[in-house]
Amino acid sequence: MAKIVELITENVGKVRPDSLEDYLNASGYEALKKAFKMTPEEIIEEVKKSNLRGRGGAGYPTGSKWEQLHEIDETPKYIVCNADEGEPGTFKDKIIMDKDPFKLVEAMTIAGYTFGSNHGYIYIRGEYPLSKKTMQKAVDLAKEAGYLGDNILGTDYSFDIHIRTGAGAYVCGENSAQLNSLEGKVGRPRIKPPHLAEVGLFKKPTLVNNVESFAAIPYIVLNGGEKYASFGTKESGGTKLVCLSGNVVNRGVYEVPFGTTIREIIYDLGGGMPEGRKFKFAQIGGSSGPCFGEDKLDTPLCYKETGKNGLIVGSGALLVVDDSNCAVDFAKCISEFFVHESCGKCTMCREGNRQLLRILTRFTEGKGCKEDFALIEQLSNVLPISSFCGLGETATRAVSTCIELFRDEFEEHIEGKCRAGICSFSEGGK
Amino acid sequence: MAVNKNITAEDERFQLLDEFIDEIEDKKSSLINVLHKAQEIFGYLPLEVQKHIAEKVDLPLSEVYGVVSFYHHFNLEPKGKYQISVCLGTACYVRGASKVLERIKKELNIEVGETSEDTKYSLQATRCVGACGLAPVVIINDDVYGRMTEEKVPEILEKYK
Ligand SMILES: Cc1cc2nc3c(=O)[nH]c(=O)nc-3n(C[C@H](O)[C@H](O)[C@H](O)COP(=O)(O)O)c2cc1C
């Protein structure tokens, strides 16, 4: 039976988001006070021991990232919180910002103190106006009470947080594109290296972490990295916020320890499919993640096991799709997303995604042909190796895994048949 | 949100925008914030407004235009009084968002990306607004409607006359 463990969501629903007092009563700012008594090296050591890995999707070890930035002497350094949460089906960072905003403020302040940085930025997607308001309010209240601003808690450390909003571009979730956007520019990715730890925001050393990664920091500082790691599996420390959506009874965000199986999440926590419907497939990690069938449901959620099974942990999005849906039309929906969001810098990502959408559209109209499978395969092979950033690299993953699973359904569409009855072949299918 | 096709340099609303810009220390890196504000004031970002901003923050117009046209949120054309966004993110899609969208198109007789002739309604498709637990989701100006069905469409549109 799956269990919920509340390490980073402990306050969700229990504190008022606009009350610093509530946060303090819930042991808020104890971690910062403790951090002030530690050296930066000690803090980084705890983060390393925690086995925390980036929750924004890429899963990079947070401790190593912090260590790399620490080793750089140049100043000033900047702390950036990636709250772009653009991956469709992901809505976990929003829960932290809307329900426990001081946790994020405290976490960023600890990071700021660790690196001797005086400025932090939170980049919130434009689609989250409420989160922006809530975060701004928390920042203002923290400042008024001396938890932010000059000489925090009477120390000689000063830190300020600035809130910025995106303007509807998925690619700005990519960390280097995000820094360009924060500088007021077009949000296209930068070439790396140089890494952002060396040449980041305003060309200065910069830390970029996801909201959920930051949110784990107060727990780690307060209870020790080992304690946090003890909740997960050997390689994947702690807990993960899973965003369960689609055709399940209980949709929502659940904090589960790593090692929980996908089946447990869908059936124990999510309550399975609505009555009378059957599981068809699921998709993990958002629109850039792979689709998979029943046979992989017993995969434990953790970086190692998902990797072995061709899955990812990604952002923690878990979308469940039942048999009322058509695999071909679903693939087309994903493809539309990538056409819309490609930033246009690379030819293959810009044009390849368009061609893929054209082919998939033909299928949904009953005009596909056998040769199209080879074309799709070609695109799926070329895009990952000819794209500049993760968007193009992963854009074909959902479509190609969908075809692997449901080749028969794609073939039926060539004959003008849609078993789910979603595609209408009125416009002159075969 | 105000819709005005003829914005001239004398428009009083520029003063409002200038007050906002004057408060900002680092104007260049705040371009996106300024554009958000300008769109809030004018409803969209016509060339006249872009020119004004370019001068005010000391950037070439080409760069301002580059930023405006890159981000989906910024509009070069005026939008309707009621902006209707239908989420077509995957979590909404698998719960029947396309049917909801079709119904709205039929009721209002406009396509995605269009504004109705009486400039009352604009229709757009968005990708995941982070309310996947309530899918499918429709947003009209600042109001969020979750668990949408085709059948609920007329009744909800009735509120925006
Ligand atoms: C196309 C694309 C979109 C991304 N979107 C997000 C996002 O919305 N939020 C996020 O935290 N990371 C996103 N990332 C990952 C970031 O580049 C980066 O790895 C992350 O912010 C680092 O923080 P973390 O190590 O704490 O996860 C995205 C990456 C790519 C390639």
Ligand code: SF4
């Ligand atoms: S891969 Fe796509 S999104 Fe990434 S830089 Fe190239 S064109 Fe832009």
Ligand code: FES
């Ligand atoms: S997919 Fe529609 S709100 Fe997330």
